[in-house]
Amino acid sequence: MTTQTTAPQTPRKVDTGKHAGLIGIPPQLGRALATGGGALTIVSTFLAWTWTAEFPGDLTVYGYPGGLQVLVLIGGALTALFGLASYGIKGLRWLTPAGADSALKLSALGAFATAWFTIIAISVQLGGLVNLEPGGWVAAIATLAAVHGAFALPFDWPANEPVDPEDTTKDRILHQRRHVFAVLKASLASGTAAPARKLPAYAEILVIVAALALGLIVFTYGIGTEYDELFVGFLITAGFGFAAAAKAGLVGRVSALTAKHRNVTMIGAFVAAAAFPFTQSDDQYATIGVYILIFATVALGLNIVVGLAGLLDLGYVAFLGVGAYTAAMVSGSPSSPFDIQLPFWASALLGAAVAMVFGVIIGAPTLRLRGDYLAIVTLGFGEIFRITVLNMDGTSGPDITNGSNGISSIPNLNILGFDFGEEHTIAGFTIARFANYFLLMLLITLIVVVVFRRSSDSRIGRAWIAIREDETAALAMGINGFRVKLIAFALGAALAGLAGTVQAHVTYTVTPEQYQFAHVVPPNSAFLLAAVVLGGMGTISGPLVGAALLYLIPAKLQFLGDYQLFAFGLALVLLMRFRPEGLIPNRRRQLEFHEETEAPTVLSKAGA
Known part of the structure; x- marks a missing residue:
């Protein structure tokens, strides 16, 4: 019978909050x-x-x-x-x-x-x-x-004690308990946190409602x-x-409650968003709201490609353009080469389907590439799309897209007798054109959120995450990497095309300049990718928040003139320095970026 010895442990120095910080006062x-x-x-x-x-x-x-x-x-x-x-x-x-x-x-x-x-x-x-x-x-x-x-x-804060690798399981448990007790003792001594009692279910739902109401107030105040x-x-x-x-x-505590009551949170979030047009006295800020929703919906579709599957796509805005041009051509516009006007549901499905076909066509020969090589190819596709629709003017190519003039005079939607271009009174509130399209785009966003949520929780979603984390290991476990990535690429393209069908009617005109890689006004491929990274890859709320900020801030910083992009870029650099996991990250990415502060030593060694 052998006797296991453990290395002597040095006494820990627990911060009791009795010494001064940067300023030399108690x-x-x-x-x-x-x-x-x-x-x-x-x-x-x-x-x-x-x-x-x-x-x-x-x-x-x-x-x-x-x-x-x-x-x-x-x-x-x-x-x-x-x-x-x-x-x-x-x-x-x-x-x-x-x-x-x-x-x-x-x-x-x-x-x-x-x-x-x-x-x-x-x-x-x-x-x-x-x-x-x-x-x-x-x-x-x-x-x-x-x-x-x-x-x-x-x-x-109290630092984690080093763990001896020769410790037995019992020694590790005792060590972890000593660390927890030391942290609690230091927390109580310095006036920091103590465990709070668990709230009943109705109180947790009330907290979620209060958080959503606060979010609506902050968003409305910022826009106004x-x-x-x-x-x-x-x-x-x-x-x-x-x-x-x-x-x-x-924030983490509220996030835990929202994860626990996901259905309540999703319903409450969209009810709060639907209330936004009714808080506005005119259509000025509803205009910004509908463009934010278009931007956010496309960013959420890109989050499937980048956040879940880990595919760096720099030409994603082209799929938005495919959907917008498809809807514009079948909308009854006098600039369209096709003398046809389909109902909205048909044009929306057609725009999503055409964008999906383009996603398969582009993805099939290119998704065997990885990393930077795939990014360069997708960037090239975005430029090819823009140049192609620019040259389809009847001179450099066939007369289909009307070249640089685009397809203009796109009529307003009329769904079941509801004209989206006219003012309507609902429950005593008058909502104008952009408020109407805001509510329609909110419905499209809800569809995209449901698709994202169901996909990420499915078998294919777990395969995407496995490919993102380690493609070689995923292939070794029997996952068909090419097929899985192609599905992600096609689904993301379809969601962008769906959003593009609404954008065509909101903007009245679709032109090639709207779909550049780095256009002055979002959405564009650079801003879409920034929205996903800034908000938090692999989450639902992250890209929505990131897209709202990336659209709202440039629109409000126009007074800076030539320094606008400088200030905007500086803000992104600072955010990536201090919160690289994004504003609303998932737990996995948060631990990846802050492993030394978030994960206890015992857990990290056990996981290793």
């Missing part, structure tokens, strides 16, 4: 300063920030926040909330399952950035700091104090920003607010 004093600074920031928004109404938003009113003051108020409220949660208050523990200190830092930074951006904008536009009223000075001092206090909190400074402040507040919620573990 953490408890810093926590109080950050919480008080957040509360004082709230008070400052009810004071006048400037003496004249020439600055947008009219920040001259006492007792009623307006414009950018509202965003600073939100930042201050989040700072105060996370500050109170960092004291371990029982009623707030559910909001901070991962601890409140990191969230407190980010929320304080968000309030500081928004307040000081407003102060600088006032000074630049009105001619100096002399134009500030007491409220502006109070906000500046309060947010600075909150940031100062937040960065006095410790940054280090009336001036440039307000949109920039919105981006700062929303970005830091989301990051703070993610650091607190609240």
Whole structure:
């Protein structure tokens, strides 16, 4: 009988939160300063920030926040909330399952950035700091104090102990238990998270409903920003607010609830989206909404190709063009070479079918390639499509697509007597043309989401993921890699073509310039791929959120002129640096990018 020996273990240093962070003051004093600074920031928004109404938003009113003051108020409220949660208050523990200190830092930074951006904008536009009223000075001092206090909190979390590979299973279990107890002890000592009791099912559904309502409010507010400074402040507040919620573990907790109640979440999400047109007084912002949905639907189709199957497609926008041109040719347009007008359901199916055929034609000879070689071939296909429809003008080729003029004067849809080009009154709300198409496109998006969800959960979906993770291993296990990839390529093309049939009627005209690789206005292949990567590959909500941001931000940053793409590219670089897995990643990719912080050592060694 042999005796197993284990290596001596050194005592662990558990962070109890008693030493200072970046700022040389005690953490408890810093926590109080950050919480008080957040509360004082709230008070400052009810004071006048400037003496004249020439600055947008009219920040001259006492007792009623307006414009950018509202965003600073939100930042201050989040700072105060996370500050109170960092004291371990029982009623707030559910909001901070991962601890409140990191969230407190980010929320304080968000309030500081928004307040000081407003102060600088006032000074630049009105001619100096002399134009500030007491409220502006109070906000500046309060947010600075909150940031100062937040960065006095410790940054280090309890580190995982090294595991001896000679440990027995019993030793590993005891080791893991000691680590868990040490983390809980440090968390309680530093005022961070503690396990929250499980909510009943109805309460979980209410949390999901509240999250969806909050998402609708944020989206509506972002689209409806009336001036440039307000949109920039919105981006700062929303970005830091989301990051703070993610650091607190609240985003992960809500994501777990949505995964548990998937059907309720999907129904609630589309009900909230359908309510968007009824929140608008005119068709101005519904226009942006319908284009976002078109962009998001195509991005979700590309997510099948890139996110699930792992095929880098740089010419995907061409399939959107195939569907749009097909629908335009059979819509009764006077520019169409075919004197035919099919009902929408027939043109939609035809556009999806033609796009699928093109997907098979392009994929069959090229999908035996991998990686960069496949990306180059798909990029070439996108350019071939654009040049082909450009030359089908009756001079350089057959007269089919009308060349650079495209197919114009596409009539509005009329489905069962419902004319999408006219205003309609529903339940006392008047919705105009783009609101009508928004609701139609929302239905198309629902179909694409259902197809994506059913496909990813099916046998073929698991085969796609296996191909994405390791194609050689998948082939060795008996998966027909070529057939599986061709199905993904064809299905993704069909979904893009389906979205293109609606785009043709929304835009009235389809032209070759709309389907370039890197067009100024999305959707294009570069922006579609960025939407999938930015939002989170392999998820449903990720590409939808990514597409909304990638369409909304350029549309609102036009005041930057030539610096628009520079600012946009810089934002993408920063996001990929600090959150490479995307805004809403699946768990697998999150662990791949943050294995050293997310996965315990015991699990990583067992998995190895």
